[in-house]
Amino acid sequence: MSERQDVTVREEALSERNRQIPTVAPLVDIVENENEILLFADMPGVDKNNISINIDNGRLALSGVREVKPVGAVIWEEFADVEYRRTFSVPQSIDVAKVNAELKEGVLLLHLPKAESAKPRQIEIKVG
Numbered sequence: 001m002s003e004r005q006d007v008t009v010r011e012e013a014l015s016e017r018n019r020q021i022p023t024v025a026p027l028v029d030i031v032e033n034e035n036e037i038l039l040f041a042d043m044p045g046v047d048k049n050n051i052s053i054n055i056d057n058g059r060l061a062l063s064g065v066r067e068v069k070p071v072g073a074v075i076w077e078e079f080a081d082v083e084y085r086r087t088f089s090v091p092q093s094i095d096v097a098k099v100n101a102e103l104k105e106g107v108l109l110l111h112l113p114k115a116e117s118a119k120p121r122q123i124e125i126k127v128g
Contacts, residue, residue: 021065026084026108037094037112043084044106051108055096060088062108093117 027042039060043051046064054061063085070077095115102109 021081021083023083023085025086026062028086036114037090039110039112041084041086041108041110042106043108046084046106048103051103053101053110055090055094055099058089058092060090062086064108
């Protein structure tokens with residue numbers, strides 16, 4: 001067996017053992033304003049159908065799977081399938097029924113609107 005064939009055989013054996021999808025935490029920015037909390041999660045290559053968002057009992061769980069389907073014979077592979085997963089605590093003042101999400105250019109934008117009771121309000125002073 002030549003050295004080239006030996007390396008190929010070893011790489012194939014290694015790749016067969018490592019077929020489990022690695023899990024990584026996506027990079028996230030969180031911004032708060034008067035009306036909502038905005039969460040930006042970097043999930044490049046993830047299709048919207050492969051994203052799961054769950055809010056339950058003050059916990060926000062995000063997950064998304066990027067699946068890479070190569071076209072042709074793979075000669076070298078560093079960009080592979082990956083699962084993005086992250087969990088956060090969210091305030092109980094979030095109006096869960098109005099939460100919405102957008103996916104644009106690999107960035108998931110999650111709008112977490114505040115309930116009316118949690119928004120700041122101006123108190124009127126009455127003259128007596």
